[in-house]
Amino acid sequence: MRLHDYWRSSASWRVRIALNLKDLAFEQVTVDLLAGGQHAPAYKELNPQGLVPLLEDGADRLGQSLAIIEYLEERYPQPPLLPRDPALRGRVRSLALHIACDIHPLNNTRVLRHLREAMGIDKEGVQRWYAHWIAEGLASLEAALQASAGRYCVGDTVSLADVCLVPQVGNARRYRCELGPYPTIRRIDEALAALPAFERARPERQPDAGPAAGVPG
Amino acid sequence: MRLHDYWRSSASWRVRIALNLKDLAFEQVTVDLLAGGQHAPAYKELNPQGLVPLLEDGADRLGQSLAIIEYLEERYPQPPLLPRDPALRGRVRSLALHIACDIHPLNNTRVLRHLREAMGIDKEGVQRWYAHWIAEGLASLEAALQASAGRYCVGDTVSLADVCLVPQVGNARRYRCELGPYPTIRRIDEALAALPAFERARPERQPDAGPAAGVPG
Incomplete structure (x- = not known):
């Protein structure tokens, strides 16, 4: 799994916590928001929204931190981050x-x-x-x-x-x-x-x- | 089911669409955002965030449009608003x-x-x-x-x-x-x-x- 993130982005921070809680190994790729890395054509090709984070899981690519975490919850349910009820x-x-x-x-x-x-x-x-x-x-x-x-x-x-x-x-x-x-x-x-x-x-x-x-x- | 909403609130609008798609009957209670109805103590008691919409479903009360729609999706799954994959x-x-x-x-x-x-x-x-x-x-x-x-x-x-x-x-x-x-x-x-x-x-x-x-x- 590969996470395109930036150390100071709070949305990236959320996803890092979720990955850690689920004990999933991930490679980090820095998108330097201060240097405008999010607007680079190669990154926009991966994530047209031009924001971090972006998760790559095999062939699947996903932006938006909460969508990523719900995806992790469905694909890697243990330990759960949502109650059952x-x-x-x-x-x-x-x-x-x-x-x-x-x-x-x-x-x-x-x-x-x-x-x-x-x-x-x-x-x-x-x-x-x-x-x-x-x-x-x-x-x-x-x-x-x-x-x-x-x-x-x-x-x-x-x-x-x-x-x-x-x-x-x-x-x-x-x-x-x-x-x-x-x-x-x-x-x-x-x-x-x-x-x-x-x-x-x-x-x-x-x-x-x-x-x-x-x-x- | 009772929806506290306001005609012009887009977050309320989202929930109305979802309720209609799932063919769920609901009573509407107006929270007049222009008159400050969202700050009224009686409403803040129901929804401490002081925003619309708020859904009441039996004893359950829920704010935040996307949380409401995910809840509807789980409790009233047909027709689904999320694919399976x-x-x-x-x-x-x-x-x-x-x-x-x-x-x-x-x-x-x-x-x-x-x-x-x-x-x-x-x-x-x-x-x-x-x-x-x-x-x-x-x-x-x-x-x-x-x-x-x-x-x-x-x-x-x-x-x-x-x-x-x-x-x-x-x-x-x-x-x-x-x-x-x-x-x-x-x-x-x-x-x-x-x-x-x-x-x-x-x-x-x-x-x-x-x-x-x-x-x-």
């Missing part, structure tokens, strides 16, 4: 999509770059934008977790929701967002950080990791 | 998430309102923002569809990808975005529009539909 599966997916659709897309690199370069928003304005969506998203996520959280996001079993939570919290920390108001999120994030599958997926542990730079301007 | 299922989900994670979240009402009200971007600036993400998103979607499209997004069977496509194209039309460069998307959208399940889900056909206003300022 349809209502609980729905709860896990709902939390995962809360992050993947309503927090992350507003704050990823291409959006921050557009604010800066195409709209002329200054560094402080971009930081305010980032912090606004983190605060709104994590506050409602904290509220949603009250109905489901155990040791992890849904009960005491690691799930797709946890796979999405850790990279999002990691990003929020990198942008120095205030995490004080979200004690449940912080507690779950801490419990997950101790698991080897999560630890090995961290950006700074990847072969293409650059210097531990702070907030990009 | 894992790689094809992945392709369908990848196209759906392309829309749900990388196009729609940048252009929904709360984001446009934030640009206008919190950041002071003028009407033309907001329209440029909208058109930029539509153009980038639909261009890469058009490219991705070349590998999968038949009569519909993936082959000749209606799927979750189609359920997401129609509301996104409807939104792009409402904001008067240029659709000329995306012939495959236009062709599929037209084929889908002719199906009764899609026709009945259209915003203007909903009980809470307001006047057919143009682009909101």
Whole structure:
């Protein structure tokens, strides 16, 4: 299996966690987002969307982190990242999509770059934008977790929701967002950080990791 | 079954299509997004995220349109909205998430309102923002569809990808975005529009539909 990814991409980070949890070996191919590797013709041929991650599994090629993880779940079901019960599966997916659709897309690199370069928003304005969506998203996520959280996001079993939570919290920390108001999120994030599958997926542990730079301007 | 929705919400629109395709009867409860109904304490109690749609199915409550549709798919499998083969299922989900994670979240009402009200971007600036993400998103979607499209997004069977496509194209039309460069998307959208399940889900056909206003300022 081959994963086209980038150390700092949170969507790639999610897939690395899932692959590790399922104990699947994978080769990593770096797509350097800062150097524009995602727009290179050879990569666009593999993934017309021009985003990471992309998974190659034999002849199958798949983009979009959550589609990749659902695919892994179906093809390599052990250990499961979704519970058996349809209502609980729905709860896990709902939390995962809360992050993947309503927090992350507003704050990823291409959006921050557009604010800066195409709209002329200054560094402080971009930081305010980032912090606004983190605060709104994590506050409602904290509220949603009250109905489901155990040791992890849904009960005491690691799930797709946890796979999405850790990279999002990691990003929020990198942008120095205030995490004080979200004690449940912080507690779950801490419990997950101790698991080897999560630890090995961290950006700074990847072969293409650059210097531990702070907030990009 | 009860769907808390709003006529103009594209995420609600997706769920209406899926319910219609599966021929499931549902009661609609309007959450008036323009009047702030999503922030009302009684609604936040049902859905702490404060977004629509929300599905109630017996004792189960579920937010996030794609989580709702996956739940419907598991609990009411006929007719299926996902193919059987894992790689094809992945392709369908990848196209759906392309829309749900990388196009729609940048252009929904709360984001446009934030640009206008919190950041002071003028009407033309907001329209440029909208058109930029539509153009980038639909261009890469058009490219991705070349590998999968038949009569519909993936082959000749209606799927979750189609359920997401129609509301996104409807939104792009409402904001008067240029659709000329995306012939495959236009062709599929037209084929889908002719199906009764899609026709009945259209915003203007909903009980809470307001006047057919143009682009909101």
